[in-house]
Amino acid sequence: MSTLEQKVGQIREEAMNALLGADGMDRLNEIRVAYLGKKGTLTAVLKGMKDVTPEERPKVGKWVNDAREQIEGRIEEIRARLEEEKLEARLEAEAIDVTLPARKQKRGHRHPNTIALEEVERIFVGMGYEVVEGPEVEYDEYNFTKLNIPANHPAKDEQDTFYITDEILLRTQTSPVQARIMEQGKLPIRMIAPGRVFRSDEVDATHSPSFHQIEGLVIDRNITFSDLKGTLDLFAKELFGPDTKTKFRPHHFPFTEPSAEVDVSCFKCGGRGCRFCKGSGWIEILGCGMVHPHVLEMCGIDPEEYQGFAFGVGLERIALLKYEIDDMRLLYENDARFLQQF
């Protein structure tokens, strides 16, 4: 073995021994420079090539390169280990108390009325209903006459209706939108019309002079009362849960015949009877019926060819029920402590 070969081997051993004690990146770099740097001991061997015979030179090159590779390999190994240790130490140091309080993100809150409305809209839009609007200040003709409530009908009494003039009033229901849509003559119709309505009721826990309804109307050639039942049953299940049952009771509305009021099984007690449903197991939620043929006629639709159903839901009623709000006045006070619960 040539002395040069021995020397390279010696340098490699030295380097390897030095690396055994390398306990940080700085020390590692020092070692790298000391052996592999431009002025390093291994590099010096190559610089001494001029003293080597030409036939020996490739051999010497190979010894040096092998040694360099081995040293570099070890350095890389140690570097990776040190980095890993460093990261671990950092992660350990950075541990936080995850039970400390969260930093509040300041997002606003939607009004429970709107949440309920969007829920209802989602259900009916999914069934192909268009959502439409009508004026809040309305003609008596649309609010009453065209809905089969002729002049001098008790429902027109001023005790219920806010009047602006003899002909203009604040709509008492969203039903006038029915007449407005039917008059446009585009059939078939599948629509809901949410909106604000007005009745001259004093403000208390269950009354407000201004509240919201959602009107529904479907007109087509073969719409039946059984379709009305099926639609509202589906609606109730979507809104209050799949186990919800519906009960249709005969009622009277001037603009529908036959008419019904709809109760849903109490979602609080499942129908067994509780304080919420006043022990009956049922909660009244809406009124509905088959559109009265005279209403169709007044809107230019032939009742012999077309028939349909209509329904009206009180939005506040749904919001109060769903969110268990016990006083309607809360809906119009806009107290932040109320709103932020939704």
Place this chain on the structure above:
Amino acid sequence: MNTSLSWIKSYVPDLDVTPQEYCDAMTLSGTKVEGCECLDRDLDKIVVGEVKSCVPHPDSDHLHVCMVDVGSGEPIQIVCGAPNVAAGQKVPVVLDGGRVAGSKDGNAAEGGILIKKGKLRGVESNGMICSIEELGSTRELYPEAPEYGIYVFPEDTPVGADAVELLGLHDAVIEYEITSNRVDCYSAIGIAREAAATFGKEFHKPEPKETGNSEDVNDYISVEVEDPQLCPRFTARVVKNVKLAPSPKWMQRRLASNGIRPINNVVDITNYIMEEYGQPMHSYDYDTIRGHKIVVKCAQDGETFRTLDGQDRKLDQNVLMICDGERYVGIAGIMGGEDSMITDDVKTVLFEAACFDGTNVRLSSKRIGLQTDASQKFDKGLDPNTAREAIDRACELMEEFGAGEVVGGCVDVYPVKREPVEIPFEPEKINRLLGTSFSEEEMIGYFEAADLIYDRERRVVIAPTFRQDLHRMCDLAEEVARFSGYDRIPTTLPAGEATAGGLQFAMQLQGIARDTAESCGFSQGYCYSFESPKVFDRLLFPEDAPERKTIEIRNPLGPDFSIMRTTSLNGMLVSLATNYNRRNKSVRLYELGNVYIPKSLPVTELPDERMKFTLGMYGEGDFFDLKGVVELFFDKLGLKEKAEYRTDEKLPYFHPGRQAKIWYQGVPVGEIGEIHPKAAANYSIKERVYAAVLDMKNLEAFATFDRKYAGIARFPAVTRDISMIVPKAVTAAEIEKVIAQRGGKLLEHYELFDLYEGAPILPGFKSMAYSLTFRHKEKTLEEAEVASAMKKILNGLENMQIELRK
């Protein structure tokens, strides 16, 4: 409307149902039961006992020790505190382990009171002798009961019998909600008819038998109706030799259970007929009727009339009056007169059962301010065909009760007889409407059960005149549906052409408004549409402000709710003030609601309803935070241009130096500002309040959901900063206008990054610094290009007396 269940059973004798079954079934067939009170709910083990002996309690000055035979062997000992207890009485006795409904002072106890044997002041007592109050009832219903003390049965009452039964308390009082189309159901007979049809039982309607002596009523009274439109029918009968007395107990109880106080046989009979037939009646003292003549005609404007309650009533030409030969004796359908009413001295009674126009009665009763049981029946529009039956029934009862001698015949002014309505029977159409497949026979069965007549020959259904709600096919469909049961109709979903549902564009924009506001910490409020005219003063509007031109509600709840709002700010400030007053810190609210701008005053057409998106806040944040919300909203609406903010003198509710009207492409789209401290003080808010009001209608024209990808810049940008001393009056908008115009196509972006006033800057000046970003879309910018653009900008700025800081 109330009836007792036993009253209904008296017309439907086969009706064998519990009160609960009755209520459920009636509700499902359309006669909605609102309430049901079972009178025997808390009564248990109560029998008739005979007081065999009664001696004073050895240890008490008011108790008695009684031996009572209750029909079960040996008499039992009961200690009784009632002052009226005496040997020989037949009394209701609750036995050991039984229950009574309440205490002797009439206070009902939930679930009743359990009676157990025990000792009273050392003497054994094995039950209790009851007062009517302890039995859960009142002297109103049992006027024979003593005011204070135990109830005493007649002497011939069998010992040991069910006392509750004897008192008629195994019964329920049912309260119904009658819909306005079913006038016939405002009567016990009408409800009984529904009950018979609901349960498929025989209906036994009272058939008044003929009454009257050989005299002719026409010799007593004549009737003339001037306006048959307002009085389609008027019937009158006379009863002489009247003997006033209490009416029988069964009648008193039925009246009392309907909230009518029993008075005497004559008055009770007229009231009873009103409840039984739904036909109000009136009884006059015949001897006060001058000229033996009744005339039905309208009053004159300005007249007055004293009704039997002693009040003077103002009349007008639309009030229909009942007159005798000389004067008014009653307001038709509403109330009789004071000086023709029945008194204790009455000898001869004139009965009236008439039909008056419902609308006229309703409007008159409202104008006069007098609503009575009678007017409330009439104003629904009665069937004139009921009047005769009702008056005959009244006379039958008079005779039956021995209350007087009925004069033969009836005066009946009924010029135009109301005929029943005939409706073609179209079973296939009924099934098509309901989505059912009922057989013809089943349908006919329901009609006949409800007393409708089916003419098989002509295939028509004949609706009797009391059924004023039946006119056409759909009405018959409802009869079929409700008597078969709504629950028997299948549930299906509409078939046919599919429709694309969805929200209108304006509603989608409202959704964006909600999302934007909420993402910036604003919560949604709802405000009233009407408010007080005083809000304009609170908001510092000048006297001639157009906002003061409002739509007024003719019949508001009060002056505070009398006008339709023309500004949304009051609602917002009231809501913020509520929060401020309740010490809620840092509140941000938004509202989406209409204002109502009249198109003409006085109002002749519908107003312009403009949806306003209103934002309001106090606490954290300032004008520029709010402006940021507005700009975020504009960005979400797809508005690409820059909105302009211009101070506007017509925004009196804002701080004059901190407000702007917002313009987009020359169209006003909103306003923003700090609320004027005076206005804020008017709402008692002692902090800075900021508000913005955006007009959704005007914004809608510019909004779009179209988005186009413009690529991501591939070449590097060059940034340059400009720092300058600017006269205070020069606005950022003016500076930015110069930067934007002169920066040309290469200027990608600019941004204010520093603003400073105060030393060392001279008063009247401010220091501003902008950062400008230049970029070419297709290549790397050359220094010369940036320098040239910068030069143009700097030149422009220098022309505005702006000093550039190098």
